[in-house]
Amino acid sequence: MNWIGLWTLTSREVGRFFKVYRQTVIPGLISTVLYILIFGFTLEQRISSIEGISYTIFIIPGLIMMNTLTNASSNPSSSLLQMKLTGQVPDLMQAPLSSLEISLAFIIGGVVRGVVNGILILLIGMWIGGMEVLYPIATIGFIFVVSVAFSSMGLLLGQLADTWDNLSTMQNFFLTPLSFLGGIFYSVNMLPDWAQTISAFNPIYYMINGLRYTTLGFSDSDPQYSFVIALLMSIGLSFIAIFSMKSGKKMKQ
Amino acid sequence: MNEAIKITNLKKSYDKIIALKGIDISIKDGAFFGLLGPNGAGKTTTINILTGLVNKDSGETKVFNKDTEKDFRFTRSQIGISAQEFSQDWFFTLEKLLYFQAGYFGIRKKDAEPKVNELFDKLGLNEKRNSRLRQLSGGMKRRFQIAKALVHDPKIIILDEPTAGVDVELRHELWRYFKELHNAGKTILLTTHYIEEAEKLCDSVSIINNGEVIAEGSPKELMKSEGKEGLTIHLSKSSSKVKNALKNFTFTQEDTRIHFTLKDPEKALPEIIKKIVDSGSHIASIETSKSSLEDVFLSLTGKGINE
Incomplete structure (x- = not known):
């Protein structure tokens, strides 16, 4: 292993998003505060509690998850695409770095961004929303595993994308709708049967409910099942992203 | 090595x-x-x-x-x-x-x-x-x-x-x-x-x-091996016999200026001088032009490197 190379690229990836924290950290915090204030405090008086949980607190785990997976996936995808468009990919490909080392550095960069954002939103939820966390270690562990899965997915997207349009398509047409449909703002039990069946095919549904269980002790899906799905996704997607890097598809000619 | x-x-x-x-x-x-x-x-x-x-x-x-x-x-x-x-x-x-x-x-x-x-x-x-x-x-x-x-x-x-x-x-x-x-x-x-x-x-x-x-x-x-060099001789007095005397060489003549394209000018030069002098012409000056890699490139590919 080229440990120094891996460390260098990882610190570049982490340093890059911290340098532009106004784009990568602050927006998620602001939108979460707005969601809590507008959706929570205004609608709370009109929506009865869900399974004995006040509406404001009910939506917080979903907001944490949405920020975590969006940030985790967009760090490697945008960084790699930017490197492609600015001609920096050769710097990596011509260095004595293996595909595994390059992939790990990008995945770790995305995981750090996902976890940092997830924990900051969690803290906001506790501070502004007054949420109490039932299983703190499991919560952080779950945020971590989901970050690995979505950071790996971001790395794969970054490899395949040629334009910013490709990436925003993925974000706007898949990640955001699937997050909203995964039950951030509602319990799936409120949906008709057919919609509940469709929700079972949405992986983000398990991510949101898994985190809702570790924080609030309530979940639409079986929490163990949610954790296994998150774990399988993180292993599967990281393998696919690493193998794609090894093949050089869209990275080498 | x-x-x-x-x-x-x-x-x-x-x-x-x-x-x-x-x-x-x-x-x-x-x-x-x-x-x-x-x-x-x-x-x-x-x-x-x-x-x-x-x-x-x-x-x-x-x-x-x-x-x-x-x-x-x-x-x-x-x-x-x-x-x-x-x-x-x-x-x-x-x-x-x-x-x-x-x-x-x-x-x-x-x-x-x-x-x-x-x-x-x-x-x-x-x-x-x-x-x-x-x-x-x-x-x-x-x-x-x-x-x-x-x-x-x-x-x-x-x-x-x-x-x-x-x-x-x-x-x-x-x-x-x-x-x-x-x-x-x-x-x-x-x-x-x-x-x-x-x-x-x-x-x-x-x-x-x-x-x-x-x-x-x-x-x-x-x-x-691939390039050719140029040799230009200016005559102060040109004889009508000079053209015939140099018939074994590749050259062009404009009035008193004769330009040769040669593989190895150093070898050919004494013979050329002798033939010109023997024909009754007088030499005023001699110039050589070295071939470059550009010429080599040109002769091998039929086009310039920047074309």
Whole structure:
């Protein structure tokens, strides 16, 4: 292993998003505060509690998850695409770095961004929303595993994308709708049967409910099942992203 | 002497376009080697396969006798490449980028520091250490591109069109620096459009055209075997017999000016002088014009390198 190379690229990836924290950290915090204030405090008086949980607190785990997976996936995808468009990919490909080392550095960069954002939103939820966390270690562990899965997915997207349009398509047409449909703002039990069946095919549904269980002790899906799905996704997607890097598809000619 | 780079029967196609038809190149350790050819000849593809940026179809590429795929860690650490295209970065300073580059090659920041300082000094980039790439002029970007290639102190330096788009002053400055690196024992592989650059710097060259090596040797050898030299004689008195006396040579005559195209003027000159004098003509002056690699290129490919 080229440990120094891996460390260098990882610190570049982490340093890059911290340098532009106004784009990568602050927006998620602001939108979460707005969601809590507008959706929570205004609608709370009109929506009865869900399974004995006040509406404001009910939506917080979903907001944490949405920020975590969006940030985790967009760090490697945008960084790699930017490197492609600015001609920096050769710097990596011509260095004595293996595909595994390059992939790990990008995945770790995305995981750090996902976890940092997830924990900051969690803290906001506790501070502004007054949420109490039932299983703190499991919560952080779950945020971590989901970050690995979505950071790996971001790395794969970054490899395949040629334009910013490709990436925003993925974000706007898949990640955001699937997050909203995964039950951030509602319990799936409120949906008709057919919609509940469709929700079972949405992986983000398990991510949101898994985190809702570790924080609030309530979940639409079986929490163990949610954790296994998150774990399988993180292993599967990281393998696919690493193998794609090894093949050089869209990275080498 | 050891071979620094050995390329055997290297082939590469992009879809239906054949980029390399089976290239063989051997570069000795310590050589200053030029890879010449027009745009699209296959120079950059060859280099990119050697450095791992492009996957080959078949053939072998070795660096210090190690395969560039199986032993990529070793072979890539031996090579520093200054690419033709500038890379950009929106986030970090030149200094930071140079430390990153060293880090990718497994060099810790504190170990890279002397080299980083030396390169900033040597390439006149000291004042730009804390600038971003977008703030640099073309010439400065070129200097930085070269610094990046050298930061891990490689034994082999690949310079892909290193003086493209720079002014004459910087070009000469860079040439001096390349010579200095070569004298310090580095093996240099240079690709260039500037024939003069190859003539001045390289001790051996390969000419590549349409994905094939069509000639190789030292510039001198190539000019001798493929090139022709010119000899112009001005007469102060021209005799009508002179044309007939020189019938065994290739020449053109305009009044008192006779221009010969010769393979070896040194050998032919005494005979020409004798024939002219014997014909009753008087010689006023003699000029010779050396053939260049450009002529070699022209005679081999039927077109100029920049066409």
